[in-house]
Amino acid sequence: MARSQPAAAEADGRARRAAATTCGWCGGPITPRSRGPIPKWCSATCRHRAWEQSRAAACDQAAVRVVERHVQIRVPLQPTRRDWPRLLTELADQLSDGRVYDRDLPGLARALQPVLQAYRSRARTTGAPDVP
Numbered sequence: 001m002a003r004s005q006p007a008a009a010e011a012d013g014r015a016r017r018a019a020a021t022t023c024g025w026c027g028g029p030i031t032p033r034s035r036g037p038i039p040k041w042c043s044a045t046c047r048h049r050a051w052e053q054s055r056a057a058a059c060d061q062a063a064v065r066v067v068e069r070h071v072q073i074r075v076p077l078q079p080t081r082r083d084w085p086r087l088l089t090e091l092a093d094q095l096s097d098g099r100v101y102d103r104d105l106p107g108l109a110r111a112l113q114p115v116l117q118a119y120r121s122r123a124r125t126t127g128a129p130d131v132p
């Protein structure tokens, strides 16, 4: 009887070891080990997450705090033909009141030149008003 006791305990240990196949946190597979403590988690990350959760539960707080906040983001849209007069007027206003910096003027000149060329080219063929 005394000799069968360790054998029963060993068999019980093997059964418990074999049963520990899924992670207690993520449900992922646990790589079984032949000796040492029976693992409960698949990785150090899952062990840490479980520890955080239990610690938070101990102080009656949720481990994860969900913060909901509405943030408005201006999404630049592709301007359509009806937007251009208003946008160009806005550009003129920004140039006049200094919202466009001096350092931005060369880049603006490089962008305006092909616009004017394209406009004049279209105006010649269609009879639209010319821009001096």
Ligand SMILES: [Zn+2]
Binding pocket: 023, 024, 025, 026, 027, 028, 041, 042, 043, 046
């Ligand atoms: Zn896991």
